[in-house]
Amino acid sequence: MELQRKASVIAAILLLAGLYITGCGDNADYAPKPRGYFRIELPKKQYRLYSAQYPFTFLYPAYAKMEVDSAPSRNTLKQVEYKLNMQFPQFNGTLHLTYQPITGKKEFNMLIEDAYKLAFKHTVKATNIDETRIISPDRKVYGLLYNIDGNTASSVQFYLTDSTRHYLRGALYFNEAPRLDSIQPVLNFVKKDVDVMIKTLRWKQ
Numbered sequence: 001m002e003l004q005r006k007a008s009v010i011a012a013i014l015l016l017a018g019l020y021i022t023g024c025g026d027n028a029d030y031a032p033k034p035r036g037y038f039r040i041e042l043p044k045k046q047y048r049l050y051s052a053q054y055p056f057t058f059l060y061p062a063y064a065k066m067e068v069d070s071a072p073s074r075n076t077l078k079q080v081e082y083k084l085n086m087q088f089p090q091f092n093g094t095l096h097l098t099y100q101p102i103t104g105k106k107e108f109n110m111l112i113e114d115a116y117k118l119a120f121k122h123t124v125k126a127t128n129i130d131e132t133r134i135i136s137p138d139r140k141v142y143g144l145l146y147n148i149d150g151n152t153a154s155s156v157q158f159y160l161t162d163s164t165r166h167y168l169r170g171a172l173y174f175n176e177a178p179r180l181d182s183i184q185p186v187l188n189f190v191k192k193d194v195d196v197m198i199k200t201l202r203w204k205q
Contacts, residue, residue, distance in 0.1 A: 042189050043090070047196060054082050054099060056168060059200040061193045064088050069096065086197075091186045093174040095194065100167050111167050115159040118171070119146040126150040134160065139202055147191075155187055156194055166203050170194070 046062040060066060069083035086095035102108045120129065127150035134143040143160040156172040172194060174183055 040091075040186060042185070045192070054084075055101075055166060055204045056099065057202050057204065058197045060086055060197055063090065064193070088190060091174065091190065092176055093172065093186070093190060095190075095197075096171045096173065098169045102161070102163075102165050102167055108161075108163070108167070111169075112159070115144070115157070115169055119148065119157045122148050122152040122154060125152045134158070134198060136199075141201055141203075145198065156191060158194070158198065160198065160201055162203055168201070170197075
């Protein structure tokens with residue numbers, strides 16, 4: 001009888017041990033895993049000349065689409081402006097472009113101040129805003145490029161001007177919640193396209 005009781009105790013211990021080991025194995029299957037993102041296929045770099053009825057030309061990537069922006073104007077200067085969008089459908093991003101003629105020194109200073117305010121309104125979430133001067137006397141193209149680091153709605157903004165007649169502002173946005181870790185490869189890729197656009201821009205007159 002004593003031997004039978006000992007055998008039952010041993011069997012119970014072995015059963016509990018088995019359940020414990022199995023439970024540990026199940027918990028391992030549900031251990032937290034790092035966030036993953038889909039691998040994005042980046043297209044080959046190819047560029048086209050954009051030369052429409054507007055007073056400027058530049059090169060833009062073949063995988064982008066140029067569209068006229070029909071959104072209501074926020075132009076506080078009440079003057080003529082042209083609004084274009086360089087769409088990146090595969091990346092769900094848009095480079096918004098706004099052109100305005102310079103009609104006087106006062107208006108020119110207001111445009112420059114407006115570009116500064118629009119770039120630095122992202123300081124709440126930005127970890128750093130780097131300013132790069134654009135100086136190209138042979139093309140009469142001058143301006144500032146703002147690289148905005150952090151989880152901000154816009155990571156790249158700039159303005160280009162000849163200081164007397166032409167002013168063009170650009171702002172890059174991705175149409176999704178800003179998470180730098182997920183869009184960084186695409187952002188680096190598109191930044192090169194923005195750089196090409198800036199370096200190839202020319203005024204028609």
